[in-house]
Each structure stands twice: as structure tokens, then as C-alpha cells.
Amino acid sequence: MARTGSSGRHAGVDPELLWSPAERPRRGRPPAYDRATITAEAVALADTEGLAAVTMRAVAARIGAGTMSLYSYVPNKETLLELMIDQVSGEHRLPPEPSGDWRADLRSIAREQRAIMRRHPWLPAALPARQTLGPNTLAAVEHTLVVLAPAGLDARARLETFSLLTGFVASHVTYELAQERAVEAAGGTCGEHLEAQDRHLRSVAAADKYPHLAQALAAAGHDPAPQAVFDRLLERMINGLTAAT
Incomplete structure (x- = not known):
């Protein structure tokens, strides 16, 4: 069973959901952001200010989004950390x-x-x-x-x-x-x-x-x-x- 964080949102990471190819939305406006952009901003923030500085609020501010809207792309900080680690691993x-x-x-x-x-x-x-x-x-x-x-x-x-x-x-x-x-x-x-x-x-x-x-x-x-x-x-x-x- 997934843990629930202080925000009431589920904590923890679902590998199958995280790494499965994302489907493009079929209706409505295209998404304003994407995981790659969000992850890159989180990595840049961690590089300059340390891992403790990486919060959903801080990353949302860097891309000009509301904190709650960020959760539709990345459900929790644990997931964001997984994305960050894998992104920099791609530099190998x-x-x-x-x-x-x-x-x-x-x-x-x-x-x-x-x-x-x-x-x-x-x-x-x-x-x-x-x-x-x-x-x-x-x-x-x-x-x-x-x-x-x-x-x-x-x-x-x-x-x-x-x-x-x-x-x-x-x-x-x-x-x-x-x-x-x-x-x-x-x-x-x-x-x-x-x-x-x-x-x-x-x-x-x-x-x-x-x-x-x-x-x-x-x-x-x-x-x-x-x-x-x-x-x-x-x-x-x-x-x-x-x-x-």
C-alpha cells in the first residue's frame, strides 16, 4: 500500500507508472509543461542550492507554474527525485x-x-x-x-x-x-x-x-x-x- 504524505498525496514511486510512455492528451489544450522541463529545473536547482532546496513549490516557481499544477506532471517529490537521478545518469x-x-x-x-x-x-x-x-x-x-x-x-x-x-x-x-x-x-x-x-x-x-x-x-x-x-x-x-x- 502506498504511503500518504503530509500533503495528503500518496508518497512513494510506482515504477510501472513512472517509466511507461506517457500518452498524448486527445482533447483540449496541449500541456503547458512536460516532465523533462520540470526535471531539468529541479536538477539546476539542486546543483546550485543543494537537494534540500528542491521542493515542489520551489520547482513550480522556477517554471512559472502553480504548485498544485505541478502534481499533474509529477505526483510527489520522491518521483521527482527518481526523474532527477535518471536524467543526470543520461550524461554517462x-x-x-x-x-x-x-x-x-x-x-x-x-x-x-x-x-x-x-x-x-x-x-x-x-x-x-x-x-x-x-x-x-x-x-x-x-x-x-x-x-x-x-x-x-x-x-x-x-x-x-x-x-x-x-x-x-x-x-x-x-x-x-x-x-x-x-x-x-x-x-x-x-x-x-x-x-x-x-x-x-x-x-x-x-x-x-x-x-x-x-x-x-x-x-x-x-x-x-x-x-x-x-x-x-x-x-x-x-x-x-x-x-x-
Whole structure:
């Protein structure tokens, strides 16, 4: 049974109703708006002001409509969120065919996901609330399953690998963005912040209280650039996911 929200309207998402092709009205004036326009405005609002700013009233104001009229296109905020997630998922550049190197293809998928999530900082927080998969998301899932076919994983394991990979990217982007906000709030630059962290850790490690940390810091340095850090962790993630192969 569907839940009922505080407005008295049904909450929750009906996947069949949401993703079925909409029929054109046979009589009367054509609709003043469409879901694509409404969704694009909601995405733009979330991009600039955050997910909490996306309300039916705020989106209606952006398109110049009354709040109640918006419900004839999108029945509730949960449905709007599904539309938003699937719309930005359509930004994923999917090649016509896998390259044949499934590890390289998996890296490309993860990098695309990271790029999309950084363009839309609200997305990592929105994904756990997703209730269904839209056509753009399904296309990305299908592509990933095809990419992983030569990896020796069964069908269920390939699907789980996609979920784990997406979760890793979302978690990492959440951390990246939080660090950037902290640096911005504190002033200075990201490079200055990293240098300060490094000086602190090296001074602590020099006291011989943390010998393993000292050993790690003394090892050949790794590139601290965000993309380089992501790529190193991604490589470990891929190796771990497919260790059984």
C-alpha cells in the first residue's frame, strides 16, 4: 500500500507508472509543461542550492507554474527525485561496444560516474533513497554487465559489482566534496591544506609512537592530486572485486 504524505498525496514511486510512455492528451489544450522541463529545473536547482532546496513549490516557481499544477506532471517529490537521478545518469558517455579490456572499461565507467557526481554534488546523497531504475540508469547497468562478461563473474556477481563500484565512487566523491568545503571554509588552498596535513603527520610519526605510519610516510611519495588518489583507490577496488578470478 502506498504511503500518504503530509500533503495528503500518496508518497512513494510506482515504477510501472513512472517509466511507461506517457500518452498524448486527445482533447483540449496541449500541456503547458512536460516532465523533462520540470526535471531539468529541479536538477539546476539542486546543483546550485543543494537537494534540500528542491521542493515542489520551489520547482513550480522556477517554471512559472502553480504548485498544485505541478502534481499533474509529477505526483510527489520522491518521483521527482527518481526523474532527477535518471536524467543526470543520461550524461554517462557509453561507448557502442566494450573495448575488450574489461579492467580499462571498468575504470572508464567509474571515472564517468565520478565526473557526473562532481557536476551534480547532490547525487551521492540522493542515490541511497532511489526506489527504482530508469532507462538511463538501466543502460549504464547493462553496459557494465557486458563489460564484466569476460571477468569470469556470474551474472549476479556482475550486478553486485556494479552496485559496489557505484557505492565506492559515491562515497569517495562525498569525501572529496566535504574536504573541499572544509578547505574553503578555513581559507587557503587545497595544496596548502595538504601540506599542513603532511607536516603534522610527519611530526607525529617522528616521535616513534606510530612506527607503521612513519614507514608509510617515508615510502616513495604518491601523487596527492584528487584524480590520482581516486585512480589508485579505484585500482585497489577493481582488484579486490575480481580477486576470485
